[in-house]
Amino acid sequence: MSLAETASQEVSGSTQPVLSVRNLTTSFKVENRWRPVVKDISFDVAPGETVAIVGESGSGKSVTSLSIMRLLPKNSSRVEGSVRLTGRELLTLPDEQMRQVRGNEISMIFQEPMTSLNPIFPIGKQIAEALTVHKDISKSEARAEVVRLLEKVRIPNAKDRYDEFPHQFSGGMRQRVMIAMALASKPKLLIADEPTTALDVTIQGQILDLIKTLQDEEGMSVLFITHDMGVVAEVADRTIVMFRGEAVETGPTGEIFLRGRHPYTRALLSAVPRLGSMADRKLPLRFPSISIETGEQVELQEVTDTVARNKLPIVDVRNLTTRFDIHSGLFGRKTGAVHAVEKVSFQLFEGETLALVGESGCGKSTTGRSVTRLITPTSGDVTIDGYNVLQLDKTSLRSMRRSIQMVFQDPFASLNPRMSIGSAVMEPYLEHRLGTKGQARDKAADLLEKVGLSADMMGRFPHEFSGGQRQRIAIARALMLDPKVIVADEAVSALDVSIKAQVCNLLLDLQQSLKLAYLFISHDMAVVERVSHRVAVMYLGEIVEIGPRAAVFENPQHSYTRKLMAAVPIPDPSRRGIKRNTAVDEIRSPIRPPGYVPPPRQYREVSAGHLVQVS
Amino acid sequence: MFTYTLRRLFFAIPTLLVISFVIFALLDLAPSDPTGDLPLTIPPEVREQIRASLGLDQTFLIRYLKWLQQFFVNEPLNLLESLTGWQFGDGERMRVLSWATRSPVVDLIVQRLPQTLWVVGLAYLFGILIAIPIGVISAYKQYSIFDQVGTFVSMVGYSVPTFFTGIVMIVVFSSYLQWFPSVYDTNLRVTDLDSLWLQVKQMAMPVAVLALYNASQITRFVRASMLDNLNQDYVRTARAKGVKEKAVLLVHVLRNSLIPVVTVVALGVPTIFSGAIITEQIFRVNGLGQLLITAVQGADIPLVQTLTFIFALLIVLFNLIADVLYGILDPRIRYD
Amino acid sequence: MTDASATAPLPGIAPSRSVAGDIWRQFRAHRGGLAGLFVFVFIVLAVYVGPYIHQVAPNTINVRERNQWPSWAHPFGTDNLGKDMLAQVLAGGRISLAVGITAMLLALLLGTLVGVLSGYFRRLDGPLMRMTDLFLALPLLPLLLVILMLFRDTLRSAFGPETGIFILIVFVIGITSWMHTARIVRGDVLAVKSQEFIVAAKSSGMREHRIIIRHVLPNVLSSIMVSATLGIASAIITESALSFLGLGFPSDFPTWGRLLYDGANFMQLTPSRVLWPGLAISLTVLSVNFMGDAIRDALDPRALKR
Amino acid sequence: ERGTDGELKILFWQAVSTLNPYLSGGTKEVYSSSMVIEPLARYDEKGELTPTLVTEIPTADNGGVSPDMMSMTWKLIPDVKWSDGTPFTAEDVVFTWQYCTAPDGGCAQAAQYEGVKSVEAVDPQTVKITFSEPKYYPYSAFVGAQSPIIQKAQFKDCVGAKAPGCTSANFGPIGTGPFVVKDFKPNDVITFEANPNYRDPAKPAFATVTLKGGGDATSAARAVLETGEFDYAWNMQVEPEVLATMLQAGKGKIETAFGTQVERINLNWYNPDPALGDKRSTKEAGPHPALSDPAVRRALSMAIDRTIIDEAGYGESGQPTCNIVPAPDMYISTANDWCLTQDIEGAKKLLDEAGWTPGPDGIRAKDGVRLSFLYQTSTNSVRQATQELVKDMWSQIGVASELRNVSASVFFGGDPASPDTFQKFYADVEMYTNNFDGTDPEKYLAEWLCDKVPGPENGWQGQNIPRYCNPEYDKLVAELAKTGDLGKRAELARKANDMLTAEGAHIPLIHRGQPSAVSLSIEGLRMNAWDSELWNVADWSRKK
Numbered sequence A: 001m002s003l004a005e006t007a008s009q010e011v012s013g014s015t016q017p018v019l020s021v022r023n024l025t026t027s028f029k030v031e032n033r034w035r036p037v038v039k040d041i042s043f044d045v046a047p048g049e050t051v052a053i054v055g056e057s058g059s060g061k062s063v064t065s066l067s068i069m070r071l072l073p074k075n076s077s078r079v080e081g082s083v084r085l086t087g088r089e090l091l092t093l094p095d096e097q098m099r100q101v102r103g104n105e106i107s108m109i110f111q112e113p114m115t116s117l118n119p120i121f122p123i124g125k126q127i128a129e130a131l132t133v134h135k136d137i138s139k140s141e142a143r144a145e146v147v148r149l150l151e152k153v154r155i156p157n158a159k160d161r162y163d164e165f166p167h168q169f170s171g172g173m174r175q176r177v178m179i180a181m182a183l184a185s186k187p188k189l190l191i192a193d194e195p196t197t198a199l200d201v202t203i204q205g206q207i208l209d210l211i212k213t214l215q216d217e218e219g220m221s222v223l224f225i226t227h228d229m230g231v232v233a234e235v236a237d238r239t240i241v242m243f244r245g246e247a248v249e250t251g252p253t254g255e256i257f258l259r260g261r262h263p264y265t266r267a268l269l270s271a272v273p274r275l276g277s278m279a280d281r282k283l284p285l286r287f288p289s290i291s292i293e294t295g296e297q298v299e300l301q302e303v304t305d306t307v308a309r310n311k312l313p314i315v316d317v318r319n320l321t322t323r324f325d326i327h328s329g330l331f332g333r334k335t336g337a338v339h340a341v342e343k344v345s346f347q348l349f350e351g352e353t354l355a356l357v358g359e360s361g362c363g364k365s366t367t368g369r370s371v372t373r374l375i376t377p378t379s380g381d382v383t384i385d386g387y388n389v390l391q392l393d394k395t396s397l398r399s400m401r402r403s404i405q406m407v408f409q410d411p412f413a414s415l416n417p418r419m420s421i422g423s424a425v426m427e428p429y430l431e432h433r434l435g436t437k438g439q440a441r442d443k444a445a446d447l448l449e450k451v452g453l454s455a456d457m458m459g460r461f462p463h464e465f466s467g468g469q470r471q472r473i474a475i476a477r478a479l480m481l482d483p484k485v486i487v488a489d490e491a492v493s494a495l496d497v498s499i500k501a502q503v504c505n506l507l508l509d510l511q512q513s514l515k516l517a518y519l520f521i522s523h524d525m526a527v528v529e530r531v532s533h534r535v536a537v538m539y540l541g542e543i544v545e546i547g548p549r550a551a552v553f554e555n556p557q558h559s560y561t562r563k564l565m566a567a568v569p570i571p572d573p574s575r576r577g578i579k580r581n582t583a584v585d586e587i588r589s590p591i592r593p594p595g596y597v598p599p600p601r602q603y604r605e606v607s608a609g610h611l612v613q614v615s
Numbered sequence B: 001m002f003t004y005t006l007r008r009l010f011f012a013i014p015t016l017l018v019i020s021f022v023i024f025a026l027l028d029l030a031p032s033d034p035t036g037d038l039p040l041t042i043p044p045e046v047r048e049q050i051r052a053s054l055g056l057d058q059t060f061l062i063r064y065l066k067w068l069q070q071f072f073v074n075e076p077l078n079l080l081e082s083l084t085g086w087q088f089g090d091g092e093r094m095r096v097l098s099w100a101t102r103s104p105v106v107d108l109i110v111q112r113l114p115q116t117l118w119v120v121g122l123a124y125l126f127g128i129l130i131a132i133p134i135g136v137i138s139a140y141k142q143y144s145i146f147d148q149v150g151t152f153v154s155m156v157g158y159s160v161p162t163f164f165t166g167i168v169m170i171v172v173f174s175s176y177l178q179w180f181p182s183v184y185d186t187n188l189r190v191t192d193l194d195s196l197w198l199q200v201k202q203m204a205m206p207v208a209v210l211a212l213y214n215a216s217q218i219t220r221f222v223r224a225s226m227l228d229n230l231n232q233d234y235v236r237t238a239r240a241k242g243v244k245e246k247a248v249l250l251v252h253v254l255r256n257s258l259i260p261v262v263t264v265v266a267l268g269v270p271t272i273f274s275g276a277i278i279t280e281q282i283f284r285v286n287g288l289g290q291l292l293i294t295a296v297q298g299a300d301i302p303l304v305q306t307l308t309f310i311f312a313l314l315i316v317l318f319n320l321i322a323d324v325l326y327g328i329l330d331p332r333i334r335y336d
Numbered sequence C: 001m002t003d004a005s006a007t008a009p010l011p012g013i014a015p016s017r018s019v020a021g022d023i024w025r026q027f028r029a030h031r032g033g034l035a036g037l038f039v040f041v042f043i044v045l046a047v048y049v050g051p052y053i054h055q056v057a058p059n060t061i062n063v064r065e066r067n068q069w070p071s072w073a074h075p076f077g078t079d080n081l082g083k084d085m086l087a088q089v090l091a092g093g094r095i096s097l098a099v100g101i102t103a104m105l106l107a108l109l110l111g112t113l114v115g116v117l118s119g120y121f122r123r124l125d126g127p128l129m130r131m132t133d134l135f136l137a138l139p140l141l142p143l144l145l146v147i148l149m150l151f152r153d154t155l156r157s158a159f160g161p162e163t164g165i166f167i168l169i170v171f172v173i174g175i176t177s178w179m180h181t182a183r184i185v186r187g188d189v190l191a192v193k194s195q196e197f198i199v200a201a202k203s204s205g206m207r208e209h210r211i212i213i214r215h216v217l218p219n220v221l222s223s224i225m226v227s228a229t230l231g232i233a234s235a236i237i238t239e240s241a242l243s244f245l246g247l248g249f250p251s252d253f254p255t256w257g258r259l260l261y262d263g264a265n266f267m268q269l270t271p272s273r274v275l276w277p278g279l280a281i282s283l284t285v286l287s288v289n290f291m292g293d294a295i296r297d298a299l300d301p302r303a304l305k306r
Numbered sequence D: 001e002r003g004t005d006g007e008l009k010i011l012f013w014q015a016v017s018t019l020n021p022y023l024s025g026g027t028k029e030v031y032s033s034s035m036v037i038e039p040l041a042r043y044d045e046k047g048e049l050t051p052t053l054v055t056e057i058p059t060a061d062n063g064g065v066s067p068d069m070m071s072m073t074w075k076l077i078p079d080v081k082w083s084d085g086t087p088f089t090a091e092d093v094v095f096t097w098q099y100c101t102a103p104d105g106g107c108a109q110a111a112q113y114e115g116v117k118s119v120e121a122v123d124p125q126t127v128k129i130t131f132s133e134p135k136y137y138p139y140s141a142f143v144g145a146q147s148p149i150i151q152k153a154q155f156k157d158c159v160g161a162k163a164p165g166c167t168s169a170n171f172g173p174i175g176t177g178p179f180v181v182k183d184f185k186p187n188d189v190i191t192f193e194a195n196p197n198y199r200d201p202a203k204p205a206f207a208t209v210t211l212k213g214g215g216d217a218t219s220a221a222r223a224v225l226e227t228g229e230f231d232y233a234w235n236m237q238v239e240p241e242v243l244a245t246m247l248q249a250g251k252g253k254i255e256t257a258f259g260t261q262v263e264r265i266n267l268n269w270y271n272p273d274p275a276l277g278d279k280r281s282t283k284e285a286g287p288h289p290a291l292s293d294p295a296v297r298r299a300l301s302m303a304i305d306r307t308i309i310d311e312a313g314y315g316e317s318g319q320p321t322c323n324i325v326p327a328p329d330m331y332i333s334t335a336n337d338w339c340l341t342q343d344i345e346g347a348k349k350l351l352d353e354a355g356w357t358p359g360p361d362g363i364r365a366k367d368g369v370r371l372s373f374l375y376q377t378s379t380n381s382v383r384q385a386t387q388e389l390v391k392d393m394w395s396q397i398g399v400a401s402e403l404r405n406v407s408a409s410v411f412f413g414g415d416p417a418s419p420d421t422f423q424k425f426y427a428d429v430e431m432y433t434n435n436f437d438g439t440d441p442e443k444y445l446a447e448w449l450c451d452k453v454p455g456p457e458n459g460w461q462g463q464n465i466p467r468y469c470n471p472e473y474d475k476l477v478a479e480l481a482k483t484g485d486l487g488k489r490a491e492l493a494r495k496a497n498d499m500l501t502a503e504g505a506h507i508p509l510i511h512r513g514q515p516s517a518v519s520l521s522i523e524g525l526r527m528n529a530w531d532s533e534l535w536n537v538a539d540w541s542r543k544k
């Protein structure tokens, strides 16, 4: 237990807590029945303290925070129990007084930085609004204050950006704007509902740092909601674990990490990927799986070497370049191009997993789509399973597609909401006329079993499944054509930790049994470390470092690779409070003027197969 | 944004040429004839002469090219002359002449514009002004009594044809109550309070009929758009800031909801110029709609061609304006 | 491999159901929609079954009994030629409903086709949308005259006078009212097209037309449905406009719009002449609109989502 | 006293598009311009010629018409002034003739000057018209509202192809009539003022006239009869019972003038079968399979109860007739009055005897030819009601009919490309109204001559719409053209009329009047069917 933790507990013992929640139960009216979603939760937040609520998706974390703010729809929700803010009961407060509390004494940051800002107002105005609704200050004063706040959250050029619109900001900057807005009136309590989930590792690091710093400066309390144990370890003094609407465990963060008693807590912890945990392994490793009911660890199956390096590579990419032209002016002249992928070369062997890592916008997805020719690349050579991909006509392109399949990031968007999963899975098979309907059904049933679902679910629709289940369905669909390669574009990024572990394990299983090759696109370094054989680091459309996983992770050579690793949160509460001091710089733009010739790149071989860009 | 607009304008030209050609060809195919209105006592030889004097004996292509020149060169020059007082050339330009009145088509249109704008335009405006609050409240109180009644009234307004509402109004307000005149006086000049009052009285019924119809449609759009936006995350953000409910609704949600509505409204503006044919006819507001319908019925082809083409022009233009407005209102769409 | 949540039923999930059942359940929850359905079914039944109960031919002329107020013999009164109004409203309903529904279907078909093509294929977008503009600008009346001139006799000889005119009218209304549907559908297709399941379908090697049919169309269905409900209303009203321009059905063929128009001048003499057709149109439109609302709610993916 | 009765408000539901009747020829233009420009002589309400700008009507008796019928001389009233104050002279009369006969001018009233060889100004007060052949009825040029005199000074640069371009002259002709145009909004509203130079210093009583256009007949009637907003509304084609309801408001009355308009059903003597393609309704198509039978033609007429049609569609403004020349009195024939009473049984018997026997569906047929007719007319609510009534009556004798109505601008438009014109007559029977100008039916009766049958060779422009052809009839008409004596002319005209009806070229239905709605406060109005209805607007005044 660290010093800071003890201190905060002492404080909470002597003074009144800022927020005191007792027996909070929230129900929603569903089909004319009241269904409780949050059941009988109690906790306190002391002044200056950070309390984290963790739990899987749908466990009621957001509903808890919205109940405290009384922001749930009035006629379809019911909140019972007591919520006290410095002793004042909030649940029975008249609406007008509650409004005064919101944004003034309690502020909130939401999960989705992309949609939480009003798209048609300048960000400065939106922050200023938070000031003017509660305080009687002049316009110019408000403006000055907003600029100060923007500077505080490290928005470069704060003065000039006052009048810019949310869409002109990157996700990370928007989240910082949200923070500035929440801090505007110096609240006693900040509720941060998954403020970093939607962001990149590097940006996430910046935001976490920022919240910590600001908390130190302003001395406010924070209620931090997340499902990422790594984040919890970094920020929280105390932690509440929620499971299906109930708080199953509460305690200081260190306690929870070391001696979590509830099986769910243990399951959650075991699934957290830790960077560096694979120190002396060559092969990928399954995530340990823990039964939520019993808390028992299920035996880990060792992964065998599946890579067939002696054969020809199944995917061979040489100097792949994809650019998107930018047209502007009266006659739509080309005024530049997004160099999304620039001279990328790599090989992928049967049974191998090559991970593509890098921050958002660096060209990972474009690479994946160019290889499958969903996007027509500008130049280069791609050979898949003997097909010269870039030269195929329409029919052979279709048959080539049988060899390479994709799995996408968003499990909610990648299945047609109006199609039963049975037909969704059978569809590619039937489309390629590989067999009769009956055969398709048998095969689909078989694959669904293989990905851990049951065949009698075929008549159901996507909305009846959880995110993890949907991702399994998407994998089953990809397998329907017996592909040799699967491009998994952020296939696990949107999933809960525990589900993420399951899906990763599934992918490893399938690789074992079907000798699949994966192009595994991800920005999650910890996951990449566990599942891949080789890793390629991309930056601004180029591969800056590529090599066997162990070599790249243990001996990162390129500065960008190092930065990427430094940003990964470490699930170790004892390191809490230590800032990484990641630089707050924005991603550079890959837009180049027309006629731009990229400089020739040289690679240095560090060790066998480990190449680093040098110039 | 600017170059984008310019480019769109530029591409509109070939579109318009094609449209004008199609309109021209279509009307040429139509079997109606300008001499159809004349009494049967006028013998066929005379009819033939009349047709010849209208230029109907020329080939289709020549008439089309002539019209193009008249419409795109001569008329704009004339307009410029009358506006600035400058003289271009000798002023002896062929103008697009209406067959029925033998007067320049453009003059006719200019003559009709005021009453069309006053009555149809005002009705459109009123329609919008009525529709927005009703739509907003209906959406905010979805499924409340207000919403249900609003929906009912707007549906009735939409489904009862204007020829019916118009006659009911005349019977009630002109015949029985004698409150409003049933015939619109296009000669009335508003010079003082009394004449203003007369003007208001004679506009009351046609405007009411049309405004009801317009409002019923726009309300549906406002309501749907409000409903879409009320569920957005940024609304929750605004509430979490402690913004007053009224401000949330009127500043945050309404502004966003109006974006799609603005396009709908902008695209509806050309219909003002095409006039509300039936309503104009019933109340004898001799505006552009009435001009068009008499021209069609009397087979006054140059007038129909020109009016229709102007209408097409407006549609293309307002399509563009809608796009530009969209860009202005929604910073996300701003190009360049 | 074990997975606790995969095989155990998820909380709050009922056993597998059909989409149709789902939609019907959602539909039922919408009171207005249910009422609309009742009224609509009632109207349809009335116009098709009614004539067996009220056995008066709609075009029996009896000049001696003209302009009568409602009575037992003529529950809706008579018109100025002494024709029974109830029989005419019933007969008119058959035609108006048939015209309304088929014209709406045609407009829908065209609108959806154009909308989907222009939304899905970028290259077609410009030309198709300009064509939409053109159709918006076309003057209806001359267009009608041309169409009548070109096709009436052919259709008349092929299908007989009534069906011929019916086809013509439906066609005319159809091709002049698809533009709004096209615009709306295009917008929706653009939104759907960018979703990942479309990319997924493409990457599995599906052909474009199959993607459109299986993935795009079902997802723009709800806005098509809304256009459909509005379409019926405007088709019924447009038909009446055609009738009084003399371009519609023969004059001894009652339709609701025509009855309303003809009756308008007799409003003071026999108000029942306008009351009933007017009511019939309004009720149909109203009920169809409420049904449309309910269907849209029922098809809303947000409602389908957990 | 001139200008003491304030404003007169007139409503024309078909709006006026120009005030130059030479360029339009539409009734509404002719009527409205008659308030401004005047002919030399006009017809009064009894159809008799009265001098307007001349001292007397030239006749053979007073020497105004030469004995060889080759020329006539008009004597103008001295000191008549145009409304701009300049004197009205014989030069203006000559110019009017030149204006209308100039090539490329498209003069709509050219027919009025047909047969005129020259017009000369003998002196400023005398005009001499020379004909190219003897004219037994010479009162056409400069007579009636169709051929008023226009001012030379105003129109001299508007002759021939330049005529349409003179917008301001066409919209505001200077005239000798009681009113001057103050403002003209084409197709909308015209404002007139009393003419300060009008030859009768006491007239007109009204200071201004507003002539509003547009809308429909029913609402026009309402504006006069019910709301009282207007004083006069023209052409009240409204169902009689609707008018009756409006009349109860007690603000106005209906005045009807009977001219020569007869609503008739033309029977097609040629075969219009669509299978014949372009040949249909022409001589090559051959005779109509059913209508060529005189018994069928007669039976169709016998089955019609004209009284009911009159009652339902026309009321006071129409009367049943069996003649195609229904007026003036001396031309009225009674030979066909059998058709005035409906005779269903007789018609049935006639058909039975002719071998047309009812089939299983009740429709009569003979040799595979069914009595089933396509019945077309122009779009107009009264015509559609009549169609329905006739269909009903014919169905009682086992004749089926299919109704069709065609937009008036197409039906009467004469476009040779359109299948729907009344001239093409691609139908078995068709219904419309026709009449003749003035009081003399000679030219009118000549329409049924054999060589006037419309067909492709004359661009479908013939006026013998029923395709009736009888050499006897042709002879009769030729004789009429050569007869000068009025009594004799009347007898020949009656004979021609009887022949047409008896042979069944057409079925006359209703002698239509011209009903107008007039406010009870208007005095001095005399309804006139032979000339403009506004012919004596100078005499109108408001009841005090």
Ligand SMILES: Nc1ncnc2c1ncn2[C@@H]1O[C@H](COP(=O)(O)OP(=O)(O)OP(=O)(O)O)[C@@H](O)[C@H]1O
Pocket (backbone or CB within 6 Å): A028, A029, A030, A037, A055, A056, A057, A058, A059, A060, A061, A062, A063, A064, A073, A076, A227, C306
């Ligand atoms: N407005 C609502 N009406 C009905 N049910 C709701 C509503 N909002 C949330 N729920 C339900 O409440 C449960 C808890 O939702 P909540 O958003 O709190 O989960 P969470 O823990 O925040 O999950 P995530 O990590 O995905 O954000 C879910 O089952 C959700 O479906």
Ligand SMILES: Nc1ncnc2c1ncn2[C@@H]1O[C@H](COP(=O)(O)OP(=O)(O)OP(=O)(O)O)[C@@H](O)[C@H]1O
Pocket (backbone or CB within 6 Å): A324, A338, A339, A340, A358, A359, A360, A361, A362, A363, A364, A365, A366, A367, A523, A590
């Ligand atoms: N269709 C396109 N047109 C223009 N630019 C594009 C297009 N698709 C992608 N880009 C640009 O190409 C660059 C690389 O995008 P890509 O989607 O490949 O990044 P990514 O590494 O997958 O990022 P993320 O982690 O956010 O998915 C970005 O700058 C993006 O804006």
Ligand SMILES: [Mg+2]
Pocket (backbone or CB within 6 Å): A061, A062, A063, A111, A193, A194
């Ligand atoms: Mg949440």
Ligand SMILES: [Mg+2]
Pocket (backbone or CB within 6 Å): A364, A365, A366, A489, A490
């Ligand atoms: Mg990506």
